[in-house]
Amino acid sequence: MRRRDFFRNGSLAFLGTALINPGIGQTAARTQKWSGKTARNIIFMVSDGMSNGTLQMADALIYRKEGRHSHWVQLMQQQGTRRALMDTASASSIVTDSAAASSSWGGGKRVPNGSLNVNADGSFNKPILQKFKAKGKSVGCVTSVPITHATPAGFCVNSNKRSAMEDIALEYHKLRFDVMMGGGVNIFSADKRKDKQDVFSLFRNSGFKVVRNRQEMLSIPATNSAPVLGVFHGESLPYEIDRRNDAALISNTPTLAEMAKTALQQLSRNKNGFVMQIEGGKVDWAAHANDAAALLYDQIAFDDALKVAMDFVNNNKDTLLIVTTDHGNANPGLFYGSKAGDNFDKLQSVKHSSDWILMGITKDNTAAQVRERIEAAHGIGVSTEEAGELLKRYQKLDSEGIYNSYKLPFRELAIMEQKYFNIGFGSMDHSGDYVELTMFGPGSENLLPFVKNYELHNFLLKAAGIMA
Template sequence: MKRRDFFRNTSLGLLGTAMVAPVRTFARQISSQGHHARNIIFLVSDGMSTGTLNMASLLLQRKEGRQSHWLQLYETNQVARALMSTASASSLVTDSAAASSAWGGGVRVHNGSLNVGPDGTHYTPILQKFKAAGKAVGCVTTVPITHATPAGFCISNSHRGDMGEIATQYLPLQFDVMMGGGAHYFRADKRKDQTDLFARYSTAGYTVVRERTSLLALPEQHTRPLLGVFDDEGLPYSLDRQQDTRLQQQVPTLAEMTRQAIRQLRRNKNGFVMQVEGGKVDWAAHANDAGALLYDQIAFDEAIKVAVDFAEQDKHTLVIITTDHGNANPGLYYGDNTDVSFDRLQHYRHTNEWILNGITRNDTPAKVAERIAYAQGFTISPTDAAALLQHYTHLDEGGLYNPRKLPYKALAALQTTATAIAWGGMDHTADYVELAMLGPGSELLPAFVKNTDLHTLMLRATGL
């Protein structure tokens, strides 16, 4: 079935059933009356398997006595909900570039490509379309702003890894807000061409901010395009940031960046469209790092609250909440001490990344065990500590986002008994994923969609 017929038939079917279905929220009422969305906030927890969503909410329930904001939207029946197929043109298992391109360009492309088809065709990304229509646009992320997920909404490039080029491609687009990490792709001393892109952005009229205090100090009426870059690569994991005063002063949370972006973008009389990405959820899943994973998912959940609070006040905003693909399929497994084991996560101080980066080959097994106990509250045996330390004689573990080749897999295996969390692997999966919407346009959502269908849905929801 052609996409236009699919959505036409689906919309008519939903409008027919709306006469007898209970009204969910005021936002849904606006939508069902035929009003277009003026704004879209598209939230992506990158690499979020369903188990990640579930365990983050379980952690909040047991630690703070509350459901996650995402699952609370389900519990209170405030959203339209669907499953989404995530395949790319080259594989049932997508990467983030092809996944974001499916939303951004409306066409499935090969893994590794950003809105460039197998035949070389360049597809116009959706933020360029909305910018041309007069809306303010932007992206916010916890990984480099040049990374695959934001780039898929912004530019076309056949190689997602060419992030120095992507940083250059952003400049003439004059997007209104771009925030995340990735300073290495803007700094003259790190770029191959030795170009100072920060200086070029400033000359082009951008306000460039490099730390949290500068971002939060921007005046209410700030109107210049905003580039915020707060780390050389990805931003630190939320769990590690919570324990470091310097990082708290330097690096904003995803919720803070989202709030600042909305404050600036909402001034456009024609509305705005923005993407918000919890990108390090994916990095943590690749590392089988449970503490990093769940606390970054919770940080993403706080950004959901910022978006939903704004939408409920505004009444003209479509909020889309989803992920681009699953990753590693973590889950909480049955055992005699499952609850006690899982509850250890409430008291975690640091991630596996923090633990492993602080170990050297000259350490003793006792020192390794002491570091783990301090960071995560459980003790490993001298034999296990010695086995972990042995990896440091020749670091050789593969995997994405592991430049030092640290033994993430070995540490995760030791933690399974301590946390009751086990993993299906260390890479992306082909799972159908969660998709939720609220606000005008959410009535267009059928119960099952392809990732490319969201491109059409966003354009229809805004009347384009």
């Protein structure tokens, strides 16, 4: 048979078509004999926008600094852990956004980018946390970005627009999920909302335990039976590298691990079990900014939260732990050079994010002041010429990038710093890579080596003994 005839007539023709059209075959779920025990609890962890290079570099940073592997890599090495590759396309593109990606898990179908569990024809897919809550389980979400952001919302609500976060906050109130914690003070505050509604008071007056800072969160009693809303910082939580070097941020804003531990304390009181999502959302934001330091330290913050989850699972064998990402982003990598190791090790002593650097520069600064700020934050000595080139961008701020409302030159700074850290980025946006999917606990034995993102919806329901 000639090669072109094989592709035209054989099974590879279907495969090729499926890759070109990411929506193909999504309703034709693969039949699979389900075996093993069911899970009383499910912890679903998402490092948003984590390319494989991010996972590898965070592991390398930890290993070279502390002499151990990341908790995620340790989980991979643990006996009984299952792994797979996952295809992350949406209904409208081979490269998904976070709303469609989370909706594929949350609603069981691929939807167009930008929507939350709403199909192209306008019909709704019931979100998975609503299904689990209806079965008597406690449910909740924890994230380092606004709690109304795309990834937690994809498990919770139906919305035509992921950007409708003020409306999503009101939907959360109606749904009365048991624990919702993350950033987004501006979305709940009367003085920031378009409708001037005090949504914090709305939650508080209807019986929610509302906490606004780290100490309030840590003071929630273990016996608390009220649903919990925890919202911290103005928009998202700060980057972990900025938080750990700022006394006020340390005092006022919790880590992802601390939020996860508090949420587990609250959710695990239900005798029927719980289902929760934990998202390291700032990993995605740092990748969009090509910010190597922020990226890796927020990945490590996610890894710290994973340790909290692993400890819980080790003490509660009826818990299924799932660790993955919704898509790659920017495809960062550590690249060869005669001083690659030494340059990479400079990240051990960084103090702040690129956001901290660039937000503190104005067009009236001198090149010497720019050099001083970069050295204070990243510990590298850029040249006067390099600092001057960066400073020129402030004459007219017009740089691109998601979550870059001030049009700051993140890309230009990343390119400048590549020779100092040996870390490069492929873009400033999402990628269509197959991604890592790691599972441990009851139900994980049914994981196939390759899955499509929407297949996890029914997988979770079956793992808990609930039919779709």
